[in-house]
Amino acid sequence: MSQLCGIWGRPYIDLDGVLDTSGFTEIDREISLALPDLEVSYTGGSLKWMNVVAPWVQDDGYADLGQVVGGFDRDEFARFVSFADDPGVFDHERFREYTFGDETDHPLSRRQMLYLKYRHGVYFPWKVCYHLLENDRWEDKHSGAGKRFAESAERLLPKTVAFVRGLPFTEIGRVVLFGIEANDHAPMHRDSEPGKTLTVPHSISLDPRGNKRFVLTDPQRERLVEVESRAYWFNDMDYHGVEADPFFRYSIRVDGVFDSKWLSALRRRLGG
Numbered sequence: 379m380s381q382l383c384g385i386w387g388r389p390y391i392d393l394d395g396v397l398d399t400s401g402f403t404e405i406d407r408e409i410s411l412a413l414p415d416l417e418v419s420y421t422g423g424s425l426k427w428m429n430v431v432a433p434w435v436q437d438d439g440y441a442d443l444g445q446v447v448g449g450f451d452r453d454e455f456a457r458f459v460s461f462a463d464d465p466g467v468f469d470h471e472r473f474r475e476y477t478f479g480d481e482t483d484h485p486l487s488r489r490q491m492l493y494l495k496y497r498h499g500v501y502f503p504w505k506v507c508y509h510l511l512e513n514d515r516w517e518d519k520h521s522g523a524g525k526r527f528a529e530s531a532e533r534l535l536p537k538t539v540a541f542v543r544g545l546p547f548t549e550i551g552r553v554v555l556f557g558i559e560a561n562d563h564a565p566m567h568r569d570s571e572p573g574k575t576l577t578v579p580h581s582i583s584l585d586p587r588g589n590k591r592f593v594l595t596d597p598q599r600e601r602l603v604e605v606e607s608r609a610y611w612f613n614d615m616d617y618h619g620v621e622a623d624p625f626f627r628y629s630i631r632v633d634g635v636f637d638s639k640w641l642s643a644l645r646r647r648l649g650g
């Protein structure tokens with residue numbers, strides 16, 4: 379039997395049909411029109427270094443940002459930080475002490491990402507990442523305190539923002555569009571470690587086009603589940619990733635705290 383953590387005995391919770399997704403065609407249109415004008419970024423380049431990938435991903439041949447930068451000598455470090463937005467803050471003598479990228483004190487500049495890609499072959503699975511609502515740190519992604527939607531999101535994605543605001547959360551801590559370029563894939567990884575929290579972190583993922591092959595698997599790879607839903611809640615303690623396809627795909631992930639009444643009604647409805 380499956381060793382997926384899942385939710386309520388299911389591999390994931392299908393919310394298409396629970397939520398009103400009738401506006402998804404319009405939302406997809408809005409997003410497609412906005413993307414050329416949004417400031418997007420690369421993300422996910424250091425999943426191996428963060429030690430969150432599935433064991434078989436570690437030696438898949440894709441260069442990892444943390445591992446590559448960790449191997450720099452002083453000269454290459456100096457070259458690399460010359461592409462930062464704030465090159466003056468780095469003491470080259472202490473080059474071994476710095477960490478870069480997602481969830482560190484030194485997020486990469488666009489130029490640094492491109493340099494790592496062009497010079498060192500670093501693979502960034504999500505090359506089109508845009509925060510509609512920003513979290514500062516991974517740990518605060520479920521808390522809405524002091525947060526608001528980005529001005530660019532309010533301006534260019536009003537229907538999308540209205541839809542997200544209508545989701546059954548009492549607070550929203552993070553809203554991110556994750557886009558994957560043609561032929562790219564997202565490696566199997568997990569966002570939280572099984573056993574660390576008592577409840578499954580609350581999130582809703584939206585795939586308005588319904589064409590993103592988002593997959594879940596267990597640590598032994600006995601079962602591979604493709605999520606065939608345009609709106610879903612999955613247990614991010616399960617290894618998950620996105621299969622490569624010959625076209626651009628995206629989804630929007632919303633993290634927060636579910637309305638408890640909605641959650642119990644959903645559980646009753648699903649018999650979980």
Ligand SMILES: [Fe+2]
Binds near residue numbers: 567568569614618
């Ligand atoms: Fe993830």
